[in-house]
Amino acid sequence: MAPINRSRGRNVHIYDANDPTTVLGGLILANGVINANFYSMMEILFVFTGAFFLQDEGNTKIEKDDRPLQPGKYFIVADDPFDVNNEPYLTRIVSRATGTRTQTFRDAVRSRDRRCVISGKEVLGAEYDYWWGFDAAHIFPLAYEGYWIDHNYGRWITIPPADPTKGSINSVQNGLLLDSSIHQEFDNYGFSVNPDDNYKIVYFFPDRHNLSGKRLDQRFLDDPQRPVDQLLRWHFQQAVLANMRGAGEPVFEHDFPPGSDIVGDVLHGPKAAERMEYELFSRLGAQVELFPAAGRDDVSM
Incomplete structure (x- = not known):
């Protein structure tokens, strides 16, 4: 069975206010996520060159405060065009490093x-x-x-x-x-x-x-x-x-x-090369160096 993506069960959906039909991402909302947290997540997901704010389906501006985030659709209103952060994700599975x-x-x-x-x-x-x-x-x-x-x-x-x-x-x-x-x-x-x-x-x-x-x-x-x-x-x-x-x-x-058929499952699924290397490393203790499929700049800390 092919791996599922992480969009199942989402009850928060993110859009560009200038393109309200294309979903840019979303979230399965859990306890403790407040509006200010959601703004911080937007600054990880997207690269903004100017100011922005969020509004809900009723065109109400969402303040960057400690109110609990509510399920629904959210629209990014930005002064300037913005891009989705293309920083690669490091494919990872359950670690079994031993030795x-x-x-x-x-x-x-x-x-x-x-x-x-x-x-x-x-x-x-x-x-x-x-x-x-x-x-x-x-x-x-x-x-x-x-x-x-x-x-x-x-x-x-x-x-x-x-x-x-x-x-x-x-x-x-x-x-x-x-x-x-x-x-x-x-x-x-x-x-x-x-x-x-x-x-x-x-x-x-x-x-x-x-x-x-x-x-x-x-x-x-x-x-x-x-x-x-x-x-x-x-x-x-x-x-x-x-x-x-x-x-x-x-x-x-x-x-x-x-x-x-672990090998078959890996090879016929997404991110086959990265996952195969990680499986080899974690299951067999192979000294395999793993790298993202695409170049990646250092994370700003």
Whole structure:
């Protein structure tokens, strides 16, 4: 079955006021998204050269305030022409990175967090070294380390990994301890954390955990080893592009029963080359450097 895009279930739709029949993108509205958040998302999705504002179907201007965003159609009214942000999305699936290269990363994240930092669920067996159901997740995916190096994302890291030969991408500052099911949602950009809105958790698809609109707790934010804002911001920007631009990026299957034609599924689906490389890296531990299909400028942080 071909992967679905992310437009299913959207109840917020975005248009150019000068072309009110062409949908530019949209959103599955979750708890906690306010009008000001929506304006910030517009500034990620589009490149504006002048002032703009949003209005609803009744031609009422939407203020950039803390009122909850409502379902409906929204029209961008801009002083000057604007473009859709063409920054490539880094194709990503559920991460399964293992091996000695990530062991020190995993151990550092476990030692720091000892709970899912999104849900707050404690690892009750931590003192006995039982970590079932919890994963150390990379914010910026390990599979794209070549891109990380080329764009010097390591400049944000102030705490190198215990073994510097493992690369700055394996710093504890690029990690979160997550409940395993929440890890899948994080890797698929089903939700993200917005560091520019007091670390609000923002869901982009139905939130079965009732976490959207909540914030990371203060004890985590006070930890000197916590992830750096630049990486959380990068993940949030990717989540907005993946879920809201156009019809959204494909949602790939990850649960393949024994005997499934995984290769066939990948090769006959969208983004086949990128997904195949990521599958090889995450499933086989292959040392494959991944890059976006198109050139990409560094993300402004």
